[in-house]
Amino acid sequence: MKQSIKMGLGIIAALSMTAGIAATSLADDYPSSAVTMVVPFPPGGGADIIMRAMGKELATQTGQSVIIDNRPGAGGTIAAIHAKNAKPDGYTLFFGNTSTHATNQHIMAMKYDPIADFKPVSSLLTIPHVLVVPADSPANSVEELVALADTKPNGLSFATQGLGAGGQILGEQFSKASGKNMLAIPYKGGGPALLDTSAGRTDFMFSGLAPVRSFLADGTLRILAVAGPDRLSILPDVKSMGELGYPDVNLNFWMAVFAPAGTPDEITDNIYKELVTAANSEAMTELVNKSAMQLHVNGPAALAEQIKADSQEVGELLKGVGLKK
Amino acid sequence: MFSDFQLGLQVALSWDGLLMCALGVTLGTFIGVLPGVGVLATIAMLLPVTFGMEPAIGLIMLAGVFYGAAYGGSTASILLNLPGTANTAVTCLDGFPLNQQGRGSMALFVTAIASFIGSMSGAIILAVLSHPLAELARGFGSQEYFALLLLGIVAASSFSTVGLVRAIAMTFLGILIGLIGVDINTGTERFTFGSQFLYDGMPLVALAIGLFGIPEVIKNLADKSTPENIQPHLSYRAMLPSFAEWKRALPAMGRGAGVGSVLGVLPGAGSLIASFVSYAIERNISKTPEAFGKGAIEGISSPEAANNAAIQTAFVPTLTLGVPGDSTMAIVLAALLVHGINPGPEFASQHPDIFWGLIVSFLIGNFLLLIINIPLIGIWVRLLSIPYTVLFPSIVVFSCVGVYSVRYEIIDVLFIGGFAALGYALRLFRLEAAPLLLGFVLGPMLEEHFRRTLLLSRGDLGAFVEQPISIALYLASAGMVLWVARNALKKRYR
Numbered sequence: 001m002k003q004s005i006k007m008g009l010g011i012i013a014a015l016s017m018t019a020g021i022a023a024t025s026l027a028d029d030y031p032s033s034a035v036t037m038v039v040p041f042p043p044g045g046g047a048d049i050i051m052r053a054m055g056k057e058l059a060t061q062t063g064q065s066v067i068i069d070n071r072p073g074a075g076g077t078i079a080a081i082h083a084k085n086a087k088p089d090g091y092t093l094f095f096g097n098t099s100t101h102a103t104n105q106h107i108m109a110m111k112y113d114p115i116a117d118f119k120p121v122s123s124l125l126t127i128p129h130v131l132v133v134p135a136d137s138p139a140n141s142v143e144e145l146v147a148l149a150d151t152k153p154n155g156l157s158f159a160t161q162g163l164g165a166g167g168q169i170l171g172e173q174f175s176k177a178s179g180k181n182m183l184a185i186p187y188k189g190g191g192p193a194l195l196d197t198s199a200g201r202t203d204f205m206f207s208g209l210a211p212v213r214s215f216l217a218d219g220t221l222r223i224l225a226v227a228g229p230d231r232l233s234i235l236p237d238v239k240s241m242g243e244l245g246y247p248d249v250n251l252n253f254w255m256a257v258f259a260p261a262g263t264p265d266e267i268t269d270n271i272y273k274e275l276v277t278a279a280n281s282e283a284m285t286e287l288v289n290k291s292a293m294q295l296h297v298n299g300p301a302a303l304a305e306q307i308k309a310d311s312q313e314v315g316e317l318l319k320g321v322g323l324k325k
Numbered sequence: 326m327f328s329d330f331q332l333g334l335q336v337a338l339s340w341d342g343l344l345m346c347a348l349g350v351t352l353g354t355f356i357g358v359l360p361g362v363g364v365l366a367t368i369a370m371l372l373p374v375t376f377g378m379e380p381a382i383g384l385i386m387l388a389g390v391f392y393g394a395a396y397g398g399s400t401a402s403i404l405l406n407l408p409g410t411a412n413t414a415v416t417c418l419d420g421f422p423l424n425q426q427g428r429g430s431m432a433l434f435v436t437a438i439a440s441f442i443g444s445m446s447g448a449i450i451l452a453v454l455s456h457p458l459a460e461l462a463r464g465f466g467s468q469e470y471f472a473l474l475l476l477g478i479v480a481a482s483s484f485s486t487v488g489l490v491r492a493i494a495m496t497f498l499g500i501l502i503g504l505i506g507v508d509i510n511t512g513t514e515r516f517t518f519g520s521q522f523l524y525d526g527m528p529l530v531a532l533a534i535g536l537f538g539i540p541e542v543i544k545n546l547a548d549k550s551t552p553e554n555i556q557p558h559l560s561y562r563a564m565l566p567s568f569a570e571w572k573r574a575l576p577a578m579g580r581g582a583g584v585g586s587v588l589g590v591l592p593g594a595g596s597l598i599a600s601f602v603s604y605a606i607e608r609n610i611s612k613t614p615e616a617f618g619k620g621a622i623e624g625i626s627s628p629e630a631a632n633n634a635a636i637q638t639a640f641v642p643t644l645t646l647g648v649p650g651d652s653t654m655a656i657v658l659a660a661l662l663v664h665g666i667n668p669g670p671e672f673a674s675q676h677p678d679i680f681w682g683l684i685v686s687f688l689i690g691n692f693l694l695l696i697i698n699i700p701l702i703g704i705w706v707r708l709l710s711i712p713y714t715v716l717f718p719s720i721v722v723f724s725c726v727g728v729y730s731v732r733y734e735i736i737d738v739l740f741i742g743g744f745a746a747l748g749y750a751l752r753l754f755r756l757e758a759a760p761l762l763l764g765f766v767l768g769p770m771l772e773e774h775f776r777r778t779l780l781l782s783r784g785d786l787g788a789f790v791e792q793p794i795s796i797a798l799y800l801a802s803a804g805m806v807l808w809v810a811r812n813a814l815k816k817r818y819r
Contacts, residue, residue: 042652042655042656043369043372043659044652044656044658045659046662049659049663052373070369071733072732073521073522073525073732074521074522074525075524078521078732081521108507108512108514108524109519111521154783157781162509163511163512164512183783185777185781186509187777188509188773191647191648191649192648195642196466196467199463201467201781202781211647214645214647214667214669215647217667217669217670217671218670290665323511
């Protein structure tokens with residue numbers, strides 16, 4: 001009897017050892033086949049183009065191709081569920097963002113847990129936002145825009161790319177910081193929102209820089225400021241909201257790579273290392289600059305911190321305007 | 326401008342330009358014929374291929390798939406009552422009855438000509454008037470959109486062959502189904518039953534195919550007698566309309582092209598409203614409105630011309646404002662953005678090679694499409710002589726594959742089943758699916774613009790009648806209602 005228990009323990013020990021060896025060798029070999037990146041946007045969008053280029057870089061580095069799996073819909077929920085249900089072996093990754101990991105939980109009934117279901121790998125990019133007004137707006141500065149709110153009995157209207165989008169969060173931050181009445185007008189995407197702002201139907205909007213450029217070219221929109229604490233190197237003459245006395249108008253819209261929860265550390269560390277190299281490649285820096293985005297590769301710990309901080313901030317803001325569910 | 330045009334000629338007539346244009350439109354034709362198999366999926370797969378090409382050449386190819394598919398789109402509508410997109414659902418109304426009369430090849434010929442005339446007018450208008458048209462698009466705010474959508478809804482309700490009340494009821498049913506999904510203003514989910522697959526609403530292609538095509542199959546199976554194949558006339562003579570038919574079809578194509586060119590400029594709803602409104606116009610100005618729904622040649626000529634014209638002028642907001650009308654156009658735009666080329670009002674002068682190269686390729690592409698499509702008619706029509714035991718299962722399989730290819734979710738295939746049951750039930754009660762489809766598409770937009778108007782005016786209803794364009798559109802709606810009422814009364818007291 002004793003003998004058999006000993007033998008049993010021995011077998012267990014032996015088994016767990018081989019399992020341990022198997023796990024390490026799995027991580028060592030990684031990636032030994034194609035890796036799927038689930039993207040919560042339709043093909044052709046800014047995030048999709050960046051991830052396709054990134055995939056190409058990663059493929060040259062690792063010798064394994066990266067398959068882009070576009071699963072748009074339900075504010076990123078369809079993609080998130082698809083990724084979290086995948087085997088946590090590093091062969092399915094998720095290209096999440098501020099919406100999927102910090103905003104959705106405050107505006108919709110969640111079918112995934114942004115913290116428990118995912119393991120943060122690293123942030124990759126941020127999308128700088130600018131404050132634009134219609135060309136014929138009486139406001140020539142942020143100060144004048146704030147003053148304009150007092151001349152209108154109903155306050156100002158600002159267009160947003162949709163409920164909980166970057167433009168709305170920044171607008172609500174602006175409203176709170178200035179203490180003025182500003183009402184968010186949700187659109188279905190940034191295009192129609194910018195078009196209506198350029199026609200003067202709303203008073204201002206916070207938008208990513210890239211889609212604004214055609215409106216700057218035809219002179220129907222003007223940039224008053226850059227959101228956040230710092231100026232942008234591509235717009236050296238435009239003051240930041242931080243400089244102008246609104247340091248709290250600072251939400252940084254980011255896109256980041258996640259693995260399903262339970263993916264071994266060795267594998268996510270490996271992915272992070274590869275991401276750093278790919279992001280700093282010449283092709284990527286050029287594309288990122290052209291797309292008016294910024295590289296922001298910060299690692300798992302910093303990403304986790306960022307999610308926590310952003311989620312809290314967004315939750316409080318949306319609660320303040322009665323949108324929190 | 327002439328030197329720019331010459332530059333365009335050089336690009337489009339280059340070896341690569343011609344090859345990619347031909348490749349794009351050929352691919353588009355075949356994709357368009359398959360019901361549901363997304364132009365979207367095709368263009369998405371082709372997008373990475375264009376990264377390595379000259380931007381103008383890549384754009385020529387993607388655009389070719391885009392407008393080429395619109396040519397092919399009417400084929401399944403006419404022969405199988407199976408609309409591949411919402412736009413071609415209107416073509417089913419008179420195209421399918423024509424086919425049942427054995428005149429399918431004539432209907433396909435007429436729609437090819439209508440597509441050609443529409444596309445050419447659209448391309449020329451795009452070339453000449455892109456600036457003023459871009460301003461028209463900018464001039465359309467929520468107040469104007471609301472009035473336009475209302476006109477579309479009135480138009481949809483007006484063209485029933487089985488009675489106004491039934492059509493209005495169907496439009497409203499469509500609006501109700503359209504409201505399933507998240508409310509974009511508050512984030513409230515409506516009738517999604519907690520499913521993320523309903524969060525963005527019911528899938529349009531599943532609805533269109535389920536309501537139109539599959540009930541046709543069920544109906545034929547439900548007939549106790551073994552269905553006989555429609556015997557199409559295969560000679561080239563049978564393809565040609567008579568002189569009297571030409572006289573009715575050509576002006577209708579002209580009107581359709583005009584309506585389509587203008588409405589296509591509006592991002593989002595343009596081409597669909599154009600198809601329905603042009604159909605409603607034809608029906609209301611016709612001396613024989615009772616012929617509509619039973620194979621009126623104007624009923625296929627005008628909407629097809631409108632649909633194709635609108636697809637060409639849809640490039641106006643994409644290229645000059647950077648606002649693509651739908652997700653397919655967004656990918657076409659992406660083919661430019663990856664090369665660091667930004668759309669803008671000065672697009673035509675800053676990138677004359679791309680803009681004019683594209684325009685010239687449109688002209689070439691449309692000729693190619695005509696050359697490809699007319700000989701194909703014979704082949705498509707012959708498909709109808711496939712025995713029903715083979716044809717029907719194939720239709721169902723192709724429909725399911727097409728719907729699945731939109732977002733690769735199996736639940737969408739189940740939705741086809743549900744809508745097929747609904748579609749068959751509607752048939753039994755002699756209710757029509759076309760107004761339902763239009764209500765489904767326009768209803769949510771109507772709500773979006775209604776609420777945005779009120780948000781911007783902070784609840785002041787007066788905002789709806791502030792704008793001259795809105796007032797004109799309301800008057801047009803009212804005029805249409807009165808006209809329909811007049812015709813109905815005349816019929817009753819005759």
